[in-house]
Amino acid sequence: MACxxxxxxxxxxxxxxxxxxxALRDVDLTIAPGEYVLLCGASxxxxxxLCRAFNGLVPHFHGGRLEGHLKVDGLETRDxxxxxxFAHVGLVFQNPQAQLFNSTVExxxxxxxxxxxxxxxxxxxxxxWAAQTVGLEHLLERSPRQxxxxxxxxxxxxxxxxxxxxxxxxxxxxxxxxPAGAAQVRAVLREIHHLGTTIVVAEHRLHDLxxxxxxxxxxxxxxxxxxxxxxxxxxxxxxxxxxxxxxxxRLFREWGRPEVPxxxxxxxxxxxxxxxxxxxxxxxxxxxxxxxxPALEARDLSFAFDGREVLQGxxxxxxxxxxxxxxxxxxxxxxxxxxxxxGLHRPARGQVLVLGRSTQGVRVAELARQVGLVFQNPxxxxxxxxxxxxxxxxxxxxxxxxxxxxxxxxALFGMEPLLDRSPYRLSEGEKKRVTFAAVMxxxxxxxxxxEPTTGQDKPFxxxxxxxxxxxxxxxxxxxxxxxxxxxxxxxARRWVVLAQGRxxxxxxxxxxxxxxxxxxxxNLHPTQAFQLARALGLDLGQLSGWSGAFxxxxxxxxxxxxx
Amino acid sequence: xxxxKLDPRTKLILTLTYISLLVLTQTLPALLVELAFLAVLLAFxxxxxxxxRALRLVLTMAxxxxxxxxxxxxxAVALTTSMRLMALVTTFFVFFQTTWPEDLGxxxxxxxxxxxxxxxxxxxxxxxxxxxxxxxxxxxxxxxRGIPLEWGLTGWRYIPALLTPLLIQSLKLSDExxxxxxxxxxxxxxxxxxxxxRVQSRxxxxxxxxxxxxxxxxxxxx
Amino acid sequence: xxxxxxxxxxxxxxxxxxxxxxxxxxxxIGITKVYxxxxxVNVLGAVLLGPxxxxxxxxxxxxxxxxxxxxxxxxxxxxMIGACLAGLVFRxxxxxxxAALGEVVGTGLIAATVSALxxxxxxxxxTMPLLTFIVSFSASTIAGSIIxxxxxLALRRAGFLVTEARTREA
Ligand SMILES: Nc1ncnc2c1ncn2[C@@H]1O[C@H](COP(=O)(O)OP(=O)(O)OP(=O)(O)O)[C@@H](O)[C@H]1O
Ligand SMILES: Nc1ncnc2c1ncn2[C@@H]1O[C@H](COP(=O)(O)OP(=O)(O)OP(=O)(O)O)[C@@H](O)[C@H]1O
Ligand SMILES: [Mg+2]
Ligand SMILES: [Mg+2]
Numbered sequence: 019m020a021c022x023x024x025x026x027x028x029x030x031x032x033x034x035x036x037x038x039x040x041a042l043r044d045v046d047l048t049i050a051p052g053e054y055v056l057l058c059g060a061s062x063x064x065x066x067x068l069c070r071a072f073n074g075l076v077p078h079f080h081g082g083r084l085e086g087h088l089k090v091d092g093l094e095t096r097d098x099x100x101x102x103x104f105a106h107v108g109l110v111f112q113n114p115q116a117q118l119f120n121s122t123v124e125x126x127x128x129x130x131x132x133x134x135x136x137x138x139x140x141x142x143x144x145x146x147w148a149a150q151t152v153g154l155e156h157l158l159e160r161s162p163r164q165x166x167x168x169x170x171x172x173x174x175x176x177x178x179x180x181x182x183x184x185x186x187x188x189x190x191x192x193x194x195x196x197p198a199g200a201a202q203v204r205a206v207l208r209e210i211h212h213l214g215t216t217i218v219v220a221e222h223r224l225h226d227l228x229x230x231x232x233x234x235x236x237x238x239x240x241x242x243x244x245x246x247x248x249x250x251x252x253x254x255x256x257x258x259x260x261x262x263x264x265x266x267x268r269l270f271r272e273w274g275r276p277e278v279p280x281x282x283x284x285x286x287x288x289x290x291x292x293x294x295x296x297x298x299x300x301x302x303x304x305x306x307x308x309x310x311x312p313a314l315e316a317r318d319l320s321f322a323f324d325g326r327e328v329l330q331g332x333x334x335x336x337x338x339x340x341x342x343x344x345x346x347x348x349x350x351x352x353x354x355x356x357x358x359x360x361g362l363h364r365p366a367r368g369q370v371l372v373l374g375r376s377t378q379g380v381r382v383a384e385l386a387r388q389v390g391l392v393f394q395n396p397x398x399x400x401x402x403x404x405x406x407x408x409x410x411x412x413x414x415x416x417x418x419x420x421x422x423x424x425x426x427x428x429a430l431f432g433m434e435p436l437l438d439r440s441p442y443r444l445s446e447g448e449k450k451r452v453t454f455a456a457v458m459x460x461x462x463x464x465x466x467x468x469e470p471t472t473g474q475d476k477p478f479x480x481x482x483x484x485x486x487x488x489x490x491x492x493x494x495x496x497x498x499x500x501x502x503x504x505x506x507x508x509x510a511r512r513w514v515v516l517a518q519g520r521x522x523x524x525x526x527x528x529x530x531x532x533x534x535x536x537x538x539x540x541n542l543h544p545t546q547a548f549q550l551a552r553a554l555g556l557d558l559g560q561l562s563g564w565s566g567a568f569x570x571x572x573x574x575x576x577x578x579x580x581x
Numbered sequence: 582x583x584x585x586k587l588d589p590r591t592k593l594i595l596t597l598t599y600i601s602l603l604v605l606t607q608t609l610p611a612l613l614v615e616l617a618f619l620a621v622l623l624a625f626x627x628x629x630x631x632x633x634r635a636l637r638l639v640l641t642m643a644x645x646x647x648x649x650x651x652x653x654x655x656x657a658v659a660l661t662t663s664m665r666l667m668a669l670v671t672t673f674f675v676f677f678q679t680t681w682p683e684d685l686g687x688x689x690x691x692x693x694x695x696x697x698x699x700x701x702x703x704x705x706x707x708x709x710x711x712x713x714x715x716x717x718x719x720x721x722x723x724x725x726r727g728i729p730l731e732w733g734l735t736g737w738r739y740i741p742a743l744l745t746p747l748l749i750q751s752l753k754l755s756d757e758x759x760x761x762x763x764x765x766x767x768x769x770x771x772x773x774x775x776x777x778x779r780v781q782s783r784x785x786x787x788x789x790x791x792x793x794x795x796x797x798x799x800x801x802x803x
Numbered sequence: 804x805x806x807x808x809x810x811x812x813x814x815x816x817x818x819x820x821x822x823x824x825x826x827x828x829x830x831x832i833g834i835t836k837v838y839x840x841x842x843x844v845n846v847l848g849a850v851l852l853g854p855x856x857x858x859x860x861x862x863x864x865x866x867x868x869x870x871x872x873x874x875x876x877x878x879x880x881x882x883m884i885g886a887c888l889a890g891l892v893f894r895x896x897x898x899x900x901x902a903a904l905g906e907v908v909g910t911g912l913i914a915a916t917v918s919a920l921x922x923x924x925x926x927x928x929x930t931m932p933l934l935t936f937i938v939s940f941s942a943s944t945i946a947g948s949i950i951x952x953x954x955x956l957a958l959r960r961a962g963f964l965v966t967e968a969r970t971r972e973a
Contacts, residue, residue, distance in 0.1 A: 075760055079806045100763045100806075109764045115711055116754055117761035119704045119816070121682050128775040133766025141775045163710050177765065362721045383727045391725040397753070398715075398722040401745035403960055411742075412726035442749065442961045457726055635872030642875045645939075653932045669876050670869065677870030697808070701815045702863045708820035709867065716824055740950060745957040748847070751817045752963050759806075759813035767809055 022092055023051035023184035023216040025072060029086030031240075032067060032076055036083070041067040043240040044086070049218065049233075051184070054211045056227055056248070057220040059237035060260025060475040061446050065220035066112075068237065069189045072218065073107040074100040091184045105134060108178035112190040112473075114170035118162035123154060123173050126162060130181045148180035151213075152206050167348040168199025175206060185216040192221065193473050196347045196501050198541035204230060222475045225264040225504070225546060228252070229280045236261065249278040262476040265546040282549040289554070311374065313338040313464050313495040314359055314389070318368035320519075321354060328354050330519040331368065338373075338463075341486065341496040343506035343527075346516035347541035352499045353394075355516070356466045360385045373463070383416060390462035394469040396449035399456070400441040405433065408441050409456045418460040430488065431455045447478040454485070465489060466497040471505050483509055503527075503545045515540045588778040589680055589688030591788060596676040598791040603668050605799045609657070612664055619671045628678050632671065639670050682706045687774050696772075704758075712751070719746050811852055815860050818844050818852075822864040822882075826873055830946050837939075841878070842906055842947025843954065845886040849902045850955055851965070854890025861886040880917045885910035885944060899955050903948035911941035 030045040041064050049055055057065050070076040074095045077084040088095045091106040111117050120126040127148055131141040149155045152172050157165065162173055171191055178186065188207070192200040208230055211217050221227055228234065234251040236244040238259045244251045252267050263271075266279040270288075279285045314336040321329040328351045336342050344352050357363045358370045361382045370377045372388050393399070402408040409428065413419040428434060431451050436444065441452055450470065458465070471479050486509050489496055500506050506513060506527065513530045515523040523529075523536040531537060531544040532552070544552075603615055623629050643663045651659035677685075686699035723730045723742050730743050762768075825840035841864060848857035861882035868874025888909030893902035915936040958964040 070760070073764055075763060079760060079763055079809075101766055101769050104764050104766050109760075111757060111761055111764075113757055116757035117764075119707050119758065119762070121703070121707060125681075125683055125775070130765040132772050132774060133769040135769065135771040135773050137773065138775050138777060141773070163707070181765075357721065360725050362724060382724045383729065386725055386727050393718065393722045393725070395718065395722075397750050398719045398746055399726070399742075400749075401742045401957070411728065415729070415739075416727035440961060442963075460727075632872065639872055639875060642877075649932065649935050653935075666875055670872055670874075673869040674872045697812055698859050698863070701812060701819060701859055702866060704812075704816040705819035705823070705863050706867055706870075708816055709823045709871075712817070712820040712824035740953060741957055744950065744954045745961070747821075748954045748958055749961055749963055751821055752814070752958070755813040755817040756810070758816065759810045762813060763806070763809050767812070768805075 023214075024089075024091065025049040025185060025216070025218075026089045027071075027086070028088075030071065030088050031085040032071060032082060034067075034080055034082045040240050042071065045240075045242050047235065047242055047245070049216060051216055052211075052214050054207075054217045054230060054232045055219070056224070056231035056234045057218055057237065058222055058224060058234065058261055060222060060477065061473075062239075063237040063259070064240040065222075065237055066189050067240075069109060069187050069218070069220050071095065072185065072187050073109040074098060074103040075109070101133075104130070104183075105181050106183055107185045107187060108181055108183035110171075110174050110178050110186070110188040110191055112193050114167070114174045114194075117174050117177075118170060121161055122158065123160055123162060123165075123176075124158040126173055126177050127154075127158075127180045130177055134181065144180045144182070148176045151209060152176040152179060153202075166199070168195050168202055171195060171199070171203055172206065175203070179210060183215070185218065186210060187218045187220075189220045190222075190473065191219065192223075192227075194348075194469075194501075196541045197503065197543040199348060200226075201543060222261065224261060228264055248280060252278050252280075257476070260475045260477050262479075265550065269550070282546050282553065285550060286553050310338055312336065312371065313340070313373060314497070315371040315374075316355065316358065316368065317371070319355070319358065319365050319370060320367040321351075321358070321363055322366055323354075328519050329358075332516070332520050333368075334514060334521055334524070336464075336495060336497060338495050339490070339493055340512060341490055341498070341510045342512045342514055343498045343500060343510035344514050344516060345500060345503065345506055345540065345542060348501075350516040350540065351519040352516055353468055356391060356468060356497065356499060359389045359464070359466060360391050362391075386412075386462070387416060387418065387460065388462055389464045389466060390457035390460075391466045392453050392457045392468065392470070394472060396441075396446075396453045399453060400449070403440060404438050405441050405444070405452055406437040408452060409433075409459050412456050413460040416460055420460075423461060424459050427455055427458055431458075431485070447474055447481075450474060450478065451481075463493075464495040464497070466499070468499045469501065470498065471500060471502045479505060503542065504547070507545050507547060515542070517541075587787075588780045588784055589684040590692060590778075591780055591784040592676060592680055593685075593688060593692075594788050595791055596672060598788070598795055599672050600669060602795045602798060603665060603672065605795065609661055611798070612661055612668070616664060616668055619668060619675070622675055623671070626675065626679060628675065631678065632674060635674060639667070643667055684776065684778070687776065687778070700767075708758075711754075715750060715754075716743075716747060719743055719750075722746075811856055814851060815848070815856050815863075818848050819860045819863045819867065822860065823867050823871070823873070826864075826868055837943040837946045839943055839947030839950050841882045842885060842910060842944040843951040845882060845889055845906050845910075846899070846903050846948050846951025847954060848886055849889035849893045849906065850899055852890075853894060854887050857886040857890040858883050877918055880914045880921075881910060881940060882914075884914040884917065888913070899952055903952050906948045906951070907941070907944050910944035911937060915940040 027045050027047040030042055031040055032042040033040050045068065057068065059065055067076055070080065071088055072090055078100050084096060090103065093103060093106060095103060118126055120129055124145060127145045128141050131144055149158060152175055154172055154176050157169060162170060165173065191203055195203065204227065207217055219227065228248045231248055233246065234248045235242055236251060236256060236259050243259060244254055252263050256263055264280055266281060266285045269285065270277055270279055277288055279288055312335050316332060316334045318331050318333055319329050320327060320331050346352055354363060358365060359372060361377050361380060372385060377385055400408055402411055410419060410424060431454065433451065433455060436448060441449060444452065470482055486496060498506060498510055511526060513525065513527050514521055515530055515536055517540045522539055523533055528548065531548045537544060606612060606615065623632050643666050646666055647659050647663040650662045682703035686703040689699045690696050720730045720743065728739055728742050730739055822841050822844035826838060828840055829838050841861065845857060845861060848860045865874060865878035865882050868878050885906040889902045889906035892905030916933060919933045919936040955964060
């Protein structure tokens with residue numbers, strides 16, 4: 019095995035099929051052995067395609083035409099099938115569920131090694147080594163189905179790592195993880211990097227990760243538009259490409275300083291403290307703070323799956339007109355809780371009230387008139403041939419169809435150009451917007467969004483922030499369930515933290531993040547804005563306004579390419 | 582869950598032997614003895630509770646068989662028929678509860694079953710809970726916007742609301758799975774197996790004994 | 804092993820899991836219920852994967868349902884024969900409606916007869932009345948085949964239908 023771990027692309031272009039546009043265009047890229055590369059770009063920019071090209075799935079699995087040259091670990095991918103490349107370039111995918119297909123973690127780690135034709139004792143050795151490196155020893159006997167999201171991702175990484183590939187490629191490995199899970203995966207990646215493995219991570223959220231990487235490669239519409247060490251790349255304006263630089267970088271740019279700090283520590287090292295050369299701006303106009311009475315209430319609510327208590331006597335009140343973020347670890351019961359608000363789950367003990375009325379005995383369709391629940395995965399609901407029909411399906415089924423209202427909504431969401439398209443042919447961000455519209459279409463007073471930003475890029479998040487502002491202005495009550503604390507911080511003045519089925523904290527983001535015990539219990543990490551504000555001695559109570567002050571309005575709307 | 586430390590092939594042969602025993606014996610007392618043996622086995626393996634949980638769906642099937650045979654042959658036949666059906670189901674159940682899917686696959690491959698089929702079987706076992714969760718997610722998402730998809734499909738009208746997302750996502754999932762399989766070397770020509778079982782001599786004894794019992798029962802004509 | 808095989812194996816795995824996970828679903832018809840899941844999957848498998856894989860899917864689903872205790876011995880003939888026939892019919896006609904017809908004939912007539920005349924006596928010691936089998940098998944398979952065809956049409960409309968002989972590049 020010529021294990022150098024280098025990647026070299028020359029004039030690499032690729033189309034999935036002759037009718038489609040180029041997913042990769044003329045990519046020239048050299049990655050040295052042992053480098054840690056962050057591959058970033060907006061949704062649809064070609065990150066996943068390039069990752070697949072590295073281990074030969076493109077073109078051997080997907081078909082289509084690959085032009086130019088791509089050499090990985092000394093092998094020209096075009097001439098070697100995936101069955102030969104997989105041991106040189108390990109590829110970890112975004113969805114851990116789909117890549118775990120064995121009955122125990124140990125067998126999961128063994129599968130690739132068995133493919134290599136190793137002997138049982140070698141396999142055992144390698145499994146032990148991989149399990150140690152990734153920190154899975156205590157899970158080896160478990161079924162992958164009994165793991166948390168973060169553990170699943172670690173198993174997926176371990177299963178690839180056991181092959182000892184010279185290059186490890188990961189496609190959005192943090193997408194569904196809570197902050198602590200993400201931090202754990204990051205630490206494992208740093209460890210693997212220290213062992214000399216080349217690492218490529220595709221990701222569109224830069225903030226933490228960028229400090230780990232030796233090099234950043236920015237893709238835009240299939241082309242490499244920027245590359246180099248992170249500090250050098252971030253000197254450029256990456257918002258053009260739908261990316262958001264980390265807060266410290268943005269801050270220094272705003273202050274007009276030449277340095278490009280990546281972490282809070284660097285900012286502090288570079289700033290004579292305490293200082294606050296920027297102003298607080300409140301961006302919270304037009305919404306009622308302490309509204310008139312409760313919109314949603316859970317009283318001593320308990321719920322169990324197969325005898326396992328997921329909600330354990332939790333209580334929560336959301337007032338009308340409020341915007342509340344519900345945060346907490348993977349599996350803490352957030353989704354389970356919000357399903358109670360429309361009656362998809364019924365309390366085992368305790369009570370749920372919607373607009374002051376108990377949900378007991380009230381049908382789902384009845385509750386849905388008041389509570390619009392938008393789930394995480396748009397593909398779970400599309401069935402109509404066009405976006406228009408998709409949006410109208412809900413109100414028609416509920417008997418609340420109002421053409422004028424739908425038209426107005428479609429205008430609000432900027433979806434006129436999409437109406438006749440098939441929902442399945444939209445980009446991920448557009449799909450997400452259709453699901454919002456499909457639920458807003460009958461104007462439920464209360465709107466509950468489950469993980470609205472997962473896998474979404476910066477332009478989408480900006481757009482969603484504006485939309486939420488609009489909803490608040492119209493007096494809707496909004497509940498946001500999210501792992502994305504930056505987004506929660508920018509949009510909700512009240513956070514409710516769930517851990518093990520109980521509410522462990524409830525208050526303004528600043529106060530919540532200041533409580534280290536709660537943050538640790540809920541697998542959360544304070545945002546960079548919070549860390550900075552605290553270190554610079556600013557008022558924590560007002561923190562929620564901060565990211566508003568830091569946030570830059572971008573004209574990046576148009577930079578999401580339509581496929 | 583208890584997994585018996587026997588070669589999967591031995592377990593398979595023992596299971597098949599027991600099934601032929603069930604098929605060969607015709608009298609009610611024999612059937613009762615066989616059921617009693619299964620009950621003891623369930624208790625011994627600590628599978629009683631799991632068995633009761635799994636039973637609900639089979640009971641409807643057994644009830645249908647019971648009614649059909651009651652109407653056409655009378656009570657005695659109806660009883661033995663539905664009891665034999667239960668015994669068959671339980672035998673399968675015990676076998677699968679005591680055998681890791683991969684071991685079964687491994688055993689099947691050694692018995693000449695194509696690897697691809699063994700892999701489909703073991704892989705599908707892992708994906709059943711994933712698909713069940715997926716179905717639940719879709720039903721929830723649709724019901725949350727007023728589309729009545731209660732368990733059991735109350736109307737034909739909304740079948741597409743379940744079916745379309747379900748099938749499209751199944752295809753997407755299978756593409757992701759295929760990519761993951763390729764990336765882990767599925768289909769490499771000289772695959773080894775980490776757990777190699779060898780049929781021990783006492784297992785041959787076990788198999789011979791079991792077959793002898795069946796032959797004796799058949800010979801004596803119960 | 805080629806990419807096409809890998810893809811087929813993956814689809815077979817997912818379809819099998821789908822058949823098992825959907826097996827508790829029923830459609831009420833009058834006072835009785837029919838369980839169409841396996842027959843729907845048979846039609847899908849026949850068109851997407853061809854006769855051999857479709858039969859393998861039905862076999863694997865029957866084994867797993869027996870393992871989980873959600874199926875009985877009748878799951879074997881009740882699924883495999885229809886799947887195989889539907890696959891063969893589709894291979895030679897390339898028409899999804901004929902494939903569904905193959906499934907209906909395979910299950911409603913052939914599998915019902917086999918169950919009544921073969922599986923019944925051998926495993927249960929009695930010949931079961933043929934007509935009851937034909938009626939109950941037919942109800943399930945007709946419902947399942949209709950749903951299967953609806954599913955295929957939905958997939959085609961969404962542009963996801965790639966039938967067994969063609970590959971993805973098309
Ligand atoms: N399997 C596929 N078949 C056809 N076209 C595809 C396929 N996968 C991706 N594409 C197209 O290729 C282009 C690049 O997509 P890709 O998935 O590589 O983007 P990405 O940067 O990974 O985006 P995201 O952040 O949303 O994951 C897009 O226009 C997309 O529509
Ligand atoms: N349908 C189900 N059957 C069995 N267990 C379930 C089901 N849905 C959820 N659970 C379990 O309940 C617990 C809480 O799940 P829930 O989805 O509410 O968590 P969450 O806070 O939304 O997590 P995440 O951030 O990962 O979405 C988890 O341990 C999960 O495995
Ligand atoms: Mg991607
Ligand atoms: Mg959730």
